[in-house]
Amino acid sequence: MSEATTYPLSRRIMEMEESATIRMAQLARDLKAKGHDVIDLSLGEPDFDTPVHIKEAAKKALDEGYTKYTPVPGLMELREAIRDKFKRDNGLDYGVNQIVVSNGAKQSVANVCLSLLDEGDEVIIFSPYWVSYAEIAKMTGATVVPVYAGIELDYKVTAQQVEKAITPRTRLIIFSSPCNPTGSVYTYDELTSIAEVVAKYEHLYVVADEIYEYINFTDKHVSFGTIPQVKDRTITVNGFSKGFAMTGWRLGYIGAPAWIAAACTKMQGQFTSGPLL
Ligand SMILES: Cc1ncc(COP(=O)(O)O)c(C=O)c1O
Structure with missing residues:
Protein backbone atom coordinates (compact mmCIF):
# COMPACT_ATOMS: atom_id res chain seq x y z
CA MET A 1 0.00 0.00 0.00
CA LYS A 34 29.33 11.62 13.65
CA GLY A 35 32.68 13.41 13.85
CA HIS A 36 33.17 14.32 10.18
CA ASP A 37 34.87 17.62 9.36
CA VAL A 38 32.17 19.27 7.23
CA ILE A 39 32.26 22.60 5.38
CA ASP A 40 28.56 23.41 5.20
CA LEU A 41 27.58 25.68 2.31
CA SER A 42 23.84 25.00 2.59
CA LEU A 43 22.01 27.63 4.65
CA GLY A 44 22.87 31.31 4.13
CA GLU A 45 24.17 31.67 7.67
CA PRO A 46 26.38 34.77 8.17
CA ASP A 47 29.78 34.11 9.76
CA PHE A 48 29.23 36.58 12.62
CA ASP A 49 26.82 36.69 15.54
CA THR A 50 23.81 38.97 16.08
CA PRO A 51 25.37 42.32 17.16
CA VAL A 52 25.43 42.87 20.93
CA HIS A 53 23.34 46.08 20.85
CA ILE A 54 20.53 44.17 19.14
CA LYS A 55 20.61 41.39 21.71
CA GLU A 56 20.64 43.94 24.54
CA ALA A 57 17.68 45.82 23.04
CA ALA A 58 15.74 42.55 22.71
CA LYS A 59 16.44 41.59 26.34
CA LYS A 60 15.31 45.03 27.47
CA ALA A 61 12.17 44.78 25.37
CA LEU A 62 11.27 41.41 26.90
CA ASP A 63 11.81 42.86 30.39
CA GLU A 64 9.56 45.77 29.47
CA GLY A 65 6.76 43.40 28.58
CA TYR A 66 7.06 43.09 24.80
CA THR A 67 5.93 39.49 24.93
CA LYS A 68 2.38 39.70 23.65
CA TYR A 69 0.57 39.59 20.32
CA THR A 70 1.70 42.35 18.02
CA PRO A 71 -0.32 44.05 15.27
CA VAL A 72 -0.46 41.64 12.29
CA PRO A 73 1.81 43.76 10.00
CA GLY A 74 4.29 44.32 12.85
CA LEU A 75 4.84 46.79 15.69
CA MET A 76 4.32 50.39 14.60
CA GLU A 77 7.76 51.46 15.97
CA LEU A 78 9.40 48.75 13.88
CA ARG A 79 7.48 49.70 10.74
CA GLU A 80 8.48 53.33 11.26
CA ALA A 81 12.12 52.29 11.58
CA ILE A 82 11.83 50.20 8.41
CA ARG A 83 10.19 53.12 6.60
CA ASP A 84 13.17 55.29 7.60
CA LYS A 85 15.67 52.60 6.56
CA PHE A 86 14.03 52.21 3.14
CA LYS A 87 14.32 55.96 2.65
CA ARG A 88 17.85 56.35 4.00
CA ASP A 89 19.56 53.28 2.54
CA ASN A 90 17.51 52.60 -0.58
CA GLY A 91 15.85 55.84 -1.66
CA LEU A 92 12.46 54.09 -1.44
CA ASP A 93 9.39 55.98 -0.23
CA TYR A 94 7.09 53.60 1.59
CA GLY A 95 4.52 54.68 4.17
CA VAL A 96 3.96 52.49 7.23
CA ASN A 97 0.74 51.19 5.61
CA GLN A 98 2.92 49.77 2.82
CA ILE A 99 5.16 47.77 5.14
CA VAL A 100 4.43 44.28 6.47
CA VAL A 101 6.81 42.55 8.85
CA SER A 102 6.71 38.76 8.71
CA ASN A 103 8.21 35.67 10.29
CA GLY A 104 11.20 35.74 7.96
CA ALA A 105 11.52 36.96 4.38
CA LYS A 106 10.47 33.45 3.43
CA GLN A 107 7.03 34.21 4.80
CA SER A 108 7.12 37.59 3.05
CA VAL A 109 7.61 35.83 -0.31
CA ALA A 110 4.86 33.32 0.55
CA ASN A 111 2.44 36.10 1.52
CA VAL A 112 3.01 37.84 -1.80
CA CYS A 113 2.66 34.66 -3.87
CA LEU A 114 -0.49 33.57 -2.03
CA SER A 115 -1.95 37.06 -2.42
CA LEU A 116 -1.21 37.58 -6.12
CA LEU A 117 -1.17 34.19 -7.82
CA ASP A 118 -3.92 31.90 -8.98
CA GLU A 119 -3.91 28.46 -10.55
CA GLY A 120 -2.59 28.70 -14.10
CA ASP A 121 -0.69 31.96 -13.63
CA GLU A 122 2.95 32.00 -14.63
CA VAL A 123 5.85 33.19 -12.51
CA ILE A 124 9.17 34.05 -14.10
CA ILE A 125 12.06 33.26 -11.76
CA PHE A 126 15.54 34.42 -12.69
CA SER A 127 17.79 31.38 -12.58
CA PRO A 128 19.99 30.24 -10.80
CA TYR A 129 17.66 31.05 -7.90
CA TRP A 130 17.07 30.44 -4.21
CA VAL A 131 15.23 27.14 -4.31
CA SER A 132 12.30 28.14 -2.10
CA TYR A 133 10.93 30.61 -4.67
CA ALA A 134 9.81 27.83 -6.98
CA GLU A 135 8.17 25.67 -4.31
CA ILE A 136 6.38 28.64 -2.75
CA ALA A 137 5.11 29.79 -6.17
CA LYS A 138 4.01 26.26 -7.11
CA MET A 139 2.05 25.99 -3.86
CA THR A 140 -0.41 28.53 -5.29
CA GLY A 141 -1.06 26.42 -8.39
CA ALA A 142 1.00 28.76 -10.55
CA THR A 143 3.52 27.52 -13.10
CA VAL A 144 7.18 28.38 -12.68
CA VAL A 145 9.05 29.66 -15.73
CA PRO A 146 12.78 29.74 -14.96
CA VAL A 147 14.79 32.14 -17.12
CA TYR A 148 18.44 31.15 -17.02
CA ALA A 149 21.52 33.33 -17.30
CA GLY A 150 24.87 31.56 -17.31
CA ILE A 151 28.41 32.67 -16.57
CA GLU A 152 28.69 34.41 -19.97
CA LEU A 153 26.05 36.87 -18.71
CA ASP A 154 27.60 37.06 -15.25
CA TYR A 155 24.48 35.11 -14.16
CA LYS A 156 22.28 38.13 -14.84
CA VAL A 157 19.09 37.78 -16.86
CA THR A 158 18.66 40.38 -19.60
CA ALA A 159 15.62 42.47 -20.47
CA GLN A 160 15.42 40.65 -23.83
CA GLN A 161 15.22 37.27 -22.08
CA VAL A 162 12.48 38.59 -19.80
CA GLU A 163 10.47 39.94 -22.71
CA LYS A 164 10.73 36.60 -24.52
CA ALA A 165 9.46 34.68 -21.47
CA ILE A 166 6.40 36.86 -20.86
CA THR A 167 3.03 35.41 -21.91
CA PRO A 168 -0.53 36.66 -21.28
CA ARG A 169 -0.48 34.48 -18.12
CA THR A 170 2.65 35.97 -16.59
CA ARG A 171 1.75 37.63 -13.32
CA LEU A 172 4.94 37.81 -11.30
CA ILE A 173 8.72 38.00 -11.68
CA ILE A 174 10.92 36.98 -8.75
CA PHE A 175 14.63 37.68 -8.49
CA SER A 176 17.26 38.51 -5.90
CA SER A 177 20.02 41.09 -6.13
CA PRO A 178 22.58 40.54 -4.69
CA CYS A 179 21.70 37.08 -5.90
CA ASN A 180 21.59 33.91 -3.89
CA PRO A 181 23.26 31.67 -5.05
CA THR A 182 25.51 33.47 -7.58
CA GLY A 183 26.40 36.70 -5.74
CA SER A 184 25.71 38.71 -8.91
CA VAL A 185 24.51 42.27 -8.42
CA TYR A 186 22.32 43.97 -11.03
CA THR A 187 23.35 47.50 -12.02
CA TYR A 188 20.99 50.44 -12.33
CA ASP A 189 21.12 50.24 -16.14
CA GLU A 190 20.38 46.51 -16.18
CA LEU A 191 17.44 46.96 -13.82
CA THR A 192 16.14 49.92 -15.83
CA SER A 193 16.09 47.83 -19.02
CA ILE A 194 14.12 45.12 -17.22
CA ALA A 195 11.80 47.75 -15.71
CA GLU A 196 11.03 49.11 -19.17
CA VAL A 197 9.84 45.67 -20.23
CA VAL A 198 7.80 45.16 -17.05
CA ALA A 199 6.13 48.54 -17.44
CA LYS A 200 4.62 47.44 -20.76
CA TYR A 201 2.54 44.70 -19.13
CA GLU A 202 -0.19 46.09 -16.94
CA HIS A 203 -0.77 43.11 -14.64
CA LEU A 204 2.86 42.17 -14.11
CA TYR A 205 4.45 42.57 -10.67
CA VAL A 206 7.99 42.05 -9.44
CA VAL A 207 9.34 40.64 -6.21
CA ALA A 208 12.75 42.26 -5.75
CA ASP A 209 14.40 40.25 -2.98
CA GLU A 210 17.10 42.45 -1.47
CA ILE A 211 17.85 40.40 1.62
CA TYR A 212 21.55 40.19 0.70
CA GLU A 213 21.80 43.97 0.36
CA TYR A 214 24.65 44.23 2.88
CA ILE A 215 26.48 41.10 1.74
CA ASN A 216 27.67 42.63 -1.49
CA PHE A 217 31.29 42.54 -2.63
CA THR A 218 30.64 43.73 -6.17
CA ASP A 219 28.57 46.70 -7.29
CA LYS A 220 26.54 49.37 -5.55
CA HIS A 221 23.19 47.95 -4.48
CA VAL A 222 20.23 49.35 -6.40
CA SER A 223 16.62 48.86 -5.32
CA PHE A 224 14.39 47.92 -8.26
CA GLY A 225 11.51 49.92 -6.75
CA THR A 226 13.43 53.19 -7.17
CA ILE A 227 12.96 52.99 -10.94
CA PRO A 228 9.96 55.26 -11.54
CA GLN A 229 8.25 53.07 -14.20
CA VAL A 230 7.93 50.13 -11.78
CA LYS A 231 7.56 51.84 -8.42
CA ASP A 232 3.93 50.70 -8.16
CA ARG A 233 4.66 47.20 -9.48
CA THR A 234 7.44 46.28 -7.10
CA ILE A 235 7.35 44.36 -3.87
CA THR A 236 10.65 44.96 -2.13
CA VAL A 237 11.58 42.06 0.13
CA ASN A 238 14.20 42.45 2.80
CA GLY A 239 14.91 41.21 6.31
CA PHE A 240 17.29 40.95 9.22
CA SER A 241 18.59 37.40 8.72
CA LYS A 242 21.59 38.05 6.53
CA GLY A 243 22.70 41.66 7.14
CA PHE A 244 22.39 41.39 10.93
CA ALA A 245 23.00 37.66 11.43
CA MET A 246 19.50 37.17 12.84
CA THR A 247 18.52 34.01 10.97
CA GLY A 248 16.90 32.36 13.98
CA TRP A 249 14.87 35.42 14.91
CA ARG A 250 12.61 34.99 11.88
CA LEU A 251 12.16 38.62 10.87
CA GLY A 252 11.61 39.73 7.30
CA TYR A 253 9.55 42.46 5.69
CA ILE A 254 8.16 43.92 2.51
CA GLY A 255 7.55 47.39 1.15
CA ALA A 256 4.78 47.22 -1.44
CA PRO A 257 1.84 49.04 -2.99
CA ALA A 258 -0.69 49.57 -0.17
CA TRP A 259 -3.25 47.13 -1.64
CA ILE A 260 -0.65 44.34 -1.79
CA ALA A 261 0.53 45.11 1.75
CA ALA A 262 -3.12 44.93 2.89
CA ALA A 263 -3.58 41.55 1.18
CA CYS A 264 -0.39 40.20 2.75
CA THR A 265 -1.57 41.40 6.17
CA LYS A 266 -4.89 39.60 5.67
CA MET A 267 -3.06 36.42 4.64
CA GLN A 268 -0.63 36.62 7.56
CA GLY A 269 -3.50 37.30 9.95
CA GLN A 270 -4.89 33.84 9.19
CA PHE A 271 -1.56 32.00 9.28
CA THR A 272 0.79 33.27 11.96
CA SER A 273 -0.13 36.83 13.01
CA GLY A 274 2.71 39.32 13.37
CA PRO A 275 6.21 38.54 14.66
CA LEU A 276 7.22 39.60 18.16
CA LEU A 277 9.79 42.33 17.63
C1 LIG B 1 17.46 34.97 -1.46
C2 LIG B 1 16.83 34.67 -0.14
N1 LIG B 1 15.64 35.27 0.16
C3 LIG B 1 15.03 35.03 1.32
C4 LIG B 1 15.58 34.18 2.27
C5 LIG B 1 14.82 33.95 3.55
O1 LIG B 1 15.30 34.67 4.59
P1 LIG B 1 14.60 34.65 6.02
O2 LIG B 1 15.58 34.02 6.95
O3 LIG B 1 14.35 36.07 6.37
O4 LIG B 1 13.34 33.85 5.91
C6 LIG B 1 16.79 33.54 2.01
C7 LIG B 1 17.37 32.62 2.99
O5 LIG B 1 18.30 31.90 2.75
C8 LIG B 1 17.43 33.80 0.78
O6 LIG B 1 18.58 33.22 0.47
Whole structure:
Protein backbone atom coordinates (compact mmCIF):
# COMPACT_ATOMS: atom_id res chain seq x y z
CA MET A 1 0.00 0.00 0.00
CA SER A 2 1.40 3.38 -0.94
CA GLU A 3 2.09 5.97 1.72
CA ALA A 4 -0.44 8.24 0.03
CA THR A 5 -3.17 5.63 0.56
CA THR A 6 -2.27 5.05 4.20
CA TYR A 7 -2.01 8.74 4.99
CA PRO A 8 -4.20 10.74 2.66
CA LEU A 9 -2.16 13.90 2.45
CA SER A 10 -3.21 16.75 0.19
CA ARG A 11 -2.03 16.91 -3.41
CA ARG A 12 -0.45 20.23 -2.45
CA ILE A 13 1.89 18.73 0.11
CA MET A 14 2.57 15.57 -1.92
CA GLU A 15 3.69 17.67 -4.87
CA MET A 16 5.83 20.02 -2.78
CA GLU A 17 9.59 19.38 -2.62
CA GLU A 18 11.15 19.43 0.84
CA SER A 19 13.43 22.47 1.18
CA ALA A 20 16.70 21.29 -0.42
CA THR A 21 18.68 23.80 1.67
CA ILE A 22 17.21 22.57 4.92
CA ARG A 23 17.80 18.94 3.88
CA MET A 24 21.46 19.70 3.10
CA ALA A 25 21.88 21.56 6.42
CA GLN A 26 20.46 18.59 8.34
CA LEU A 27 22.77 16.22 6.49
CA ALA A 28 25.74 18.43 7.43
CA ARG A 29 24.62 18.46 11.10
CA ASP A 30 24.25 14.66 11.09
CA LEU A 31 27.72 14.18 9.59
CA LYS A 32 29.25 16.65 12.06
CA ALA A 33 27.59 14.75 14.93
CA LYS A 34 29.33 11.62 13.65
CA GLY A 35 32.68 13.41 13.85
CA HIS A 36 33.17 14.32 10.18
CA ASP A 37 34.87 17.62 9.36
CA VAL A 38 32.17 19.27 7.23
CA ILE A 39 32.26 22.60 5.38
CA ASP A 40 28.56 23.41 5.20
CA LEU A 41 27.58 25.68 2.31
CA SER A 42 23.84 25.00 2.59
CA LEU A 43 22.01 27.63 4.65
CA GLY A 44 22.87 31.31 4.13
CA GLU A 45 24.17 31.67 7.67
CA PRO A 46 26.38 34.77 8.17
CA ASP A 47 29.78 34.11 9.76
CA PHE A 48 29.23 36.58 12.62
CA ASP A 49 26.82 36.69 15.54
CA THR A 50 23.81 38.97 16.08
CA PRO A 51 25.37 42.32 17.16
CA VAL A 52 25.43 42.87 20.93
CA HIS A 53 23.34 46.08 20.85
CA ILE A 54 20.53 44.17 19.14
CA LYS A 55 20.61 41.39 21.71
CA GLU A 56 20.64 43.94 24.54
CA ALA A 57 17.68 45.82 23.04
CA ALA A 58 15.74 42.55 22.71
CA LYS A 59 16.44 41.59 26.34
CA LYS A 60 15.31 45.03 27.47
CA ALA A 61 12.17 44.78 25.37
CA LEU A 62 11.27 41.41 26.90
CA ASP A 63 11.81 42.86 30.39
CA GLU A 64 9.56 45.77 29.47
CA GLY A 65 6.76 43.40 28.58
CA TYR A 66 7.06 43.09 24.80
CA THR A 67 5.93 39.49 24.93
CA LYS A 68 2.38 39.70 23.65
CA TYR A 69 0.57 39.59 20.32
CA THR A 70 1.70 42.35 18.02
CA PRO A 71 -0.32 44.05 15.27
CA VAL A 72 -0.46 41.64 12.29
CA PRO A 73 1.81 43.76 10.00
CA GLY A 74 4.29 44.32 12.85
CA LEU A 75 4.84 46.79 15.69
CA MET A 76 4.32 50.39 14.60
CA GLU A 77 7.76 51.46 15.97
CA LEU A 78 9.40 48.75 13.88
CA ARG A 79 7.48 49.70 10.74
CA GLU A 80 8.48 53.33 11.26
CA ALA A 81 12.12 52.29 11.58
CA ILE A 82 11.83 50.20 8.41
CA ARG A 83 10.19 53.12 6.60
CA ASP A 84 13.17 55.29 7.60
CA LYS A 85 15.67 52.60 6.56
CA PHE A 86 14.03 52.21 3.14
CA LYS A 87 14.32 55.96 2.65
CA ARG A 88 17.85 56.35 4.00
CA ASP A 89 19.56 53.28 2.54
CA ASN A 90 17.51 52.60 -0.58
CA GLY A 91 15.85 55.84 -1.66
CA LEU A 92 12.46 54.09 -1.44
CA ASP A 93 9.39 55.98 -0.23
CA TYR A 94 7.09 53.60 1.59
CA GLY A 95 4.52 54.68 4.17
CA VAL A 96 3.96 52.49 7.23
CA ASN A 97 0.74 51.19 5.61
CA GLN A 98 2.92 49.77 2.82
CA ILE A 99 5.16 47.77 5.14
CA VAL A 100 4.43 44.28 6.47
CA VAL A 101 6.81 42.55 8.85
CA SER A 102 6.71 38.76 8.71
CA ASN A 103 8.21 35.67 10.29
CA GLY A 104 11.20 35.74 7.96
CA ALA A 105 11.52 36.96 4.38
CA LYS A 106 10.47 33.45 3.43
CA GLN A 107 7.03 34.21 4.80
CA SER A 108 7.12 37.59 3.05
CA VAL A 109 7.61 35.83 -0.31
CA ALA A 110 4.86 33.32 0.55
CA ASN A 111 2.44 36.10 1.52
CA VAL A 112 3.01 37.84 -1.80
CA CYS A 113 2.66 34.66 -3.87
CA LEU A 114 -0.49 33.57 -2.03
CA SER A 115 -1.95 37.06 -2.42
CA LEU A 116 -1.21 37.58 -6.12
CA LEU A 117 -1.17 34.19 -7.82
CA ASP A 118 -3.92 31.90 -8.98
CA GLU A 119 -3.91 28.46 -10.55
CA GLY A 120 -2.59 28.70 -14.10
CA ASP A 121 -0.69 31.96 -13.63
CA GLU A 122 2.95 32.00 -14.63
CA VAL A 123 5.85 33.19 -12.51
CA ILE A 124 9.17 34.05 -14.10
CA ILE A 125 12.06 33.26 -11.76
CA PHE A 126 15.54 34.42 -12.69
CA SER A 127 17.79 31.38 -12.58
CA PRO A 128 19.99 30.24 -10.80
CA TYR A 129 17.66 31.05 -7.90
CA TRP A 130 17.07 30.44 -4.21
CA VAL A 131 15.23 27.14 -4.31
CA SER A 132 12.30 28.14 -2.10
CA TYR A 133 10.93 30.61 -4.67
CA ALA A 134 9.81 27.83 -6.98
CA GLU A 135 8.17 25.67 -4.31
CA ILE A 136 6.38 28.64 -2.75
CA ALA A 137 5.11 29.79 -6.17
CA LYS A 138 4.01 26.26 -7.11
CA MET A 139 2.05 25.99 -3.86
CA THR A 140 -0.41 28.53 -5.29
CA GLY A 141 -1.06 26.42 -8.39
CA ALA A 142 1.00 28.76 -10.55
CA THR A 143 3.52 27.52 -13.10
CA VAL A 144 7.18 28.38 -12.68
CA VAL A 145 9.05 29.66 -15.73
CA PRO A 146 12.78 29.74 -14.96
CA VAL A 147 14.79 32.14 -17.12
CA TYR A 148 18.44 31.15 -17.02
CA ALA A 149 21.52 33.33 -17.30
CA GLY A 150 24.87 31.56 -17.31
CA ILE A 151 28.41 32.67 -16.57
CA GLU A 152 28.69 34.41 -19.97
CA LEU A 153 26.05 36.87 -18.71
CA ASP A 154 27.60 37.06 -15.25
CA TYR A 155 24.48 35.11 -14.16
CA LYS A 156 22.28 38.13 -14.84
CA VAL A 157 19.09 37.78 -16.86
CA THR A 158 18.66 40.38 -19.60
CA ALA A 159 15.62 42.47 -20.47
CA GLN A 160 15.42 40.65 -23.83
CA GLN A 161 15.22 37.27 -22.08
CA VAL A 162 12.48 38.59 -19.80
CA GLU A 163 10.47 39.94 -22.71
CA LYS A 164 10.73 36.60 -24.52
CA ALA A 165 9.46 34.68 -21.47
CA ILE A 166 6.40 36.86 -20.86
CA THR A 167 3.03 35.41 -21.91
CA PRO A 168 -0.53 36.66 -21.28
CA ARG A 169 -0.48 34.48 -18.12
CA THR A 170 2.65 35.97 -16.59
CA ARG A 171 1.75 37.63 -13.32
CA LEU A 172 4.94 37.81 -11.30
CA ILE A 173 8.72 38.00 -11.68
CA ILE A 174 10.92 36.98 -8.75
CA PHE A 175 14.63 37.68 -8.49
CA SER A 176 17.26 38.51 -5.90
CA SER A 177 20.02 41.09 -6.13
CA PRO A 178 22.58 40.54 -4.69
CA CYS A 179 21.70 37.08 -5.90
CA ASN A 180 21.59 33.91 -3.89
CA PRO A 181 23.26 31.67 -5.05
CA THR A 182 25.51 33.47 -7.58
CA GLY A 183 26.40 36.70 -5.74
CA SER A 184 25.71 38.71 -8.91
CA VAL A 185 24.51 42.27 -8.42
CA TYR A 186 22.32 43.97 -11.03
CA THR A 187 23.35 47.50 -12.02
CA TYR A 188 20.99 50.44 -12.33
CA ASP A 189 21.12 50.24 -16.14
CA GLU A 190 20.38 46.51 -16.18
CA LEU A 191 17.44 46.96 -13.82
CA THR A 192 16.14 49.92 -15.83
CA SER A 193 16.09 47.83 -19.02
CA ILE A 194 14.12 45.12 -17.22
CA ALA A 195 11.80 47.75 -15.71
CA GLU A 196 11.03 49.11 -19.17
CA VAL A 197 9.84 45.67 -20.23
CA VAL A 198 7.80 45.16 -17.05
CA ALA A 199 6.13 48.54 -17.44
CA LYS A 200 4.62 47.44 -20.76
CA TYR A 201 2.54 44.70 -19.13
CA GLU A 202 -0.19 46.09 -16.94
CA HIS A 203 -0.77 43.11 -14.64
CA LEU A 204 2.86 42.17 -14.11
CA TYR A 205 4.45 42.57 -10.67
CA VAL A 206 7.99 42.05 -9.44
CA VAL A 207 9.34 40.64 -6.21
CA ALA A 208 12.75 42.26 -5.75
CA ASP A 209 14.40 40.25 -2.98
CA GLU A 210 17.10 42.45 -1.47
CA ILE A 211 17.85 40.40 1.62
CA TYR A 212 21.55 40.19 0.70
CA GLU A 213 21.80 43.97 0.36
CA TYR A 214 24.65 44.23 2.88
CA ILE A 215 26.48 41.10 1.74
CA ASN A 216 27.67 42.63 -1.49
CA PHE A 217 31.29 42.54 -2.63
CA THR A 218 30.64 43.73 -6.17
CA ASP A 219 28.57 46.70 -7.29
CA LYS A 220 26.54 49.37 -5.55
CA HIS A 221 23.19 47.95 -4.48
CA VAL A 222 20.23 49.35 -6.40
CA SER A 223 16.62 48.86 -5.32
CA PHE A 224 14.39 47.92 -8.26
CA GLY A 225 11.51 49.92 -6.75
CA THR A 226 13.43 53.19 -7.17
CA ILE A 227 12.96 52.99 -10.94
CA PRO A 228 9.96 55.26 -11.54
CA GLN A 229 8.25 53.07 -14.20
CA VAL A 230 7.93 50.13 -11.78
CA LYS A 231 7.56 51.84 -8.42
CA ASP A 232 3.93 50.70 -8.16
CA ARG A 233 4.66 47.20 -9.48
CA THR A 234 7.44 46.28 -7.10
CA ILE A 235 7.35 44.36 -3.87
CA THR A 236 10.65 44.96 -2.13
CA VAL A 237 11.58 42.06 0.13
CA ASN A 238 14.20 42.45 2.80
CA GLY A 239 14.91 41.21 6.31
CA PHE A 240 17.29 40.95 9.22
CA SER A 241 18.59 37.40 8.72
CA LYS A 242 21.59 38.05 6.53
CA GLY A 243 22.70 41.66 7.14
CA PHE A 244 22.39 41.39 10.93
CA ALA A 245 23.00 37.66 11.43
CA MET A 246 19.50 37.17 12.84
CA THR A 247 18.52 34.01 10.97
CA GLY A 248 16.90 32.36 13.98
CA TRP A 249 14.87 35.42 14.91
CA ARG A 250 12.61 34.99 11.88
CA LEU A 251 12.16 38.62 10.87
CA GLY A 252 11.61 39.73 7.30
CA TYR A 253 9.55 42.46 5.69
CA ILE A 254 8.16 43.92 2.51
CA GLY A 255 7.55 47.39 1.15
CA ALA A 256 4.78 47.22 -1.44
CA PRO A 257 1.84 49.04 -2.99
CA ALA A 258 -0.69 49.57 -0.17
CA TRP A 259 -3.25 47.13 -1.64
CA ILE A 260 -0.65 44.34 -1.79
CA ALA A 261 0.53 45.11 1.75
CA ALA A 262 -3.12 44.93 2.89
CA ALA A 263 -3.58 41.55 1.18
CA CYS A 264 -0.39 40.20 2.75
CA THR A 265 -1.57 41.40 6.17
CA LYS A 266 -4.89 39.60 5.67
CA MET A 267 -3.06 36.42 4.64
CA GLN A 268 -0.63 36.62 7.56
CA GLY A 269 -3.50 37.30 9.95
CA GLN A 270 -4.89 33.84 9.19
CA PHE A 271 -1.56 32.00 9.28
CA THR A 272 0.79 33.27 11.96
CA SER A 273 -0.13 36.83 13.01
CA GLY A 274 2.71 39.32 13.37
CA PRO A 275 6.21 38.54 14.66
CA LEU A 276 7.22 39.60 18.16
CA LEU A 277 9.79 42.33 17.63
C1 LIG B 1 17.46 34.97 -1.46
C2 LIG B 1 16.83 34.67 -0.14
N1 LIG B 1 15.64 35.27 0.16
C3 LIG B 1 15.03 35.03 1.32
C4 LIG B 1 15.58 34.18 2.27
C5 LIG B 1 14.82 33.95 3.55
O1 LIG B 1 15.30 34.67 4.59
P1 LIG B 1 14.60 34.65 6.02
O2 LIG B 1 15.58 34.02 6.95
O3 LIG B 1 14.35 36.07 6.37
O4 LIG B 1 13.34 33.85 5.91
C6 LIG B 1 16.79 33.54 2.01
C7 LIG B 1 17.37 32.62 2.99
O5 LIG B 1 18.30 31.90 2.75
C8 LIG B 1 17.43 33.80 0.78
O6 LIG B 1 18.58 33.22 0.47
